[in-house]
Amino acid sequence: MTNPHIGNTDDQESRQCFLAGLVVRSLSISTSNWRCAETLGDYLAERNIMGIYDIDTRVITRRLRQDGSLIGVLSTERTKTDEELLEMSRSWDIVGVDLISGVSCKAPHDWVDKTNTEWEFNSSKRGGEAFRVIAYDFGIKHNILKRLASYGCKITVVPSTWPASETLKMKPDGVLFSNGPGDPSAVPYAVETVKEIIGKVPAFGICMGHQLLGLALGGKTFKMKFGHHGGNHPVRNLCSGHVEISAQNHNYAVDSSSLPEGVEVTHVNLNDGSCAGLAYPAQNIMSIQYHPEASPGPHDSDYAFREFIQLMKKVKVNSRVMAALSFI
Ligand SMILES: NC(=O)CC[C@H](N)C(=O)O
Numbered sequence: 001m002t003n004p005h006i007g008n009t010d011d012q013e014s015r016q017c018f019l020a021g022l023v024v025r026s027l028s029i030s031t032s033n034w035r036c037a038e039t040l041g042d043y044l045a046e047r048n049i050m051g052i053y054d055i056d057t058r059v060i061t062r063r064l065r066q067d068g069s070l071i072g073v074l075s076t077e078r079t080k081t082d083e084e085l086l087e088m089s090r091s092w093d094i095v096g097v098d099l100i101s102g103v104s105c106k107a108p109h110d111w112v113d114k115t116n117t118e119w120e121f122n123s124s125k126r127g128g129e130a131f132r133v134i135a136y137d138f139g140i141k142h143n144i145l146k147r148l149a150s151y152g153c154k155i156t157v158v159p160s161t162w163p164a165s166e167t168l169k170m171k172p173d174g175v176l177f178s179n180g181p182g183d184p185s186a187v188p189y190a191v192e193t194v195k196e197i198i199g200k201v202p203a204f205g206i207c208m209g210h211q212l213l214g215l216a217l218g219g220k221t222f223k224m225k226f227g228h229h230g231g232n233h234p235v236r237n238l239c240s241g242h243v244e245i246s247a248q249n250h251n252y253a254v255d256s257s258s259l260p261e262g263v264e265v266t267h268v269n270l271n272d273g274s275c276a277g278l279a280y281p282a283q284n285i286m287s288i289q290y291h292p293e294a295s296p297g298p299h300d301s302d303y304a305f306r307e308f309i310q311l312m313k314k315v316k317v318n319s320r321v322m323a324a325l326s327f328i
Pocket residue numbers: 178179180181182183184206207208209249250251252253
């Protein structure tokens with residue numbers, strides 16, 4: 001973490017902490033958040049997750065910015081020499097590795113929790129209809145589900161390997177493809193699932209889900225030098241012209257130039273011009289590369305959830321009209 005002071009606030013965004021290790025500058029010895037249940041050190045130790053502090057994370061950040069993402073090794077084993085640790089780091093890679101299967105849920109389950117009412121910041125423009133959404137868990141952040149629930153959705157979360165045929169049998173009004181770790185090109189099974197669903201049901205992709213949609217539509221993804229991480233990246237919404245301050249956490253991106261005819265780039269990251277969102281109106285597809293659910297981060301992009309509701313509503317109304325016309 002580049003923020004020097006870590007440990008004074010915390011919120012869980014998944015059923016468990018999947019981190020292998022955490023490197024921080026200064027570990028807060030006190031917690032100053034009324035909801036904080038324990039110190040970061042205790043939290044990590046209870047889960048046998050390695051942590052190291054008093055590290056000059058700014059030097060590491062400058063190195064990563066200069067040389068790109070690097071593989072690192074943390075070890076408490078004093079028997080290992082530096083050379084052996086370096087060998088370990090050289091023997092591992094993130095490219096081509098399926099990291100989704102290790103974090104996805106094991107079985108379908110419903111989700112009902114909404115955003116805590118006292119923190120609700122966008123309760124305007126809520127339609128009355130409840131739309132049925134199937135959310136693919138590629139490592140889904142809980143606040144994505146809370147925002148959908150706050151917008152009135154009835155949600156079933158399914159594992160990353162859940163068959164598209166089973167999803168279509170559930171007759172959802174929409175499908176959400178979630179965020180998730182690792183290389184999108186390392187999970188062809190997930191791309192195939194997306195391919196079988198799009199065009200039949202409105203789809204919304206977030207981060208990994210956005211990349212899987214890009215691949216399913218025939219585009220390509222690539223590994224960025226050091227990705228986008230943090231809560232202060234400016235993104236231009238090309239439809240509205242607005243610039244949003246966004247929450248970002250990704251190392252891959254969709255190559256805009258690889259997208260086929262009809263697929264629109266809807267958002268651009270203003271730091272490097274990369275694709276930050278796409279749409280394929282012909283198949284009722286929308287997706288964004290960053291995190292509209294924030295948690296943590298700014299709420300500028302919360303409207304994306306409302307746009308997904310409007311997309312499902314439009315499709316549902318159209319299908320009712322078509323059904324009525326078929327009787328005439
Ligand atoms: N937050 C995410 O879903 C990340 C997507 C993908 N694993 C990447 O690193 O680009």
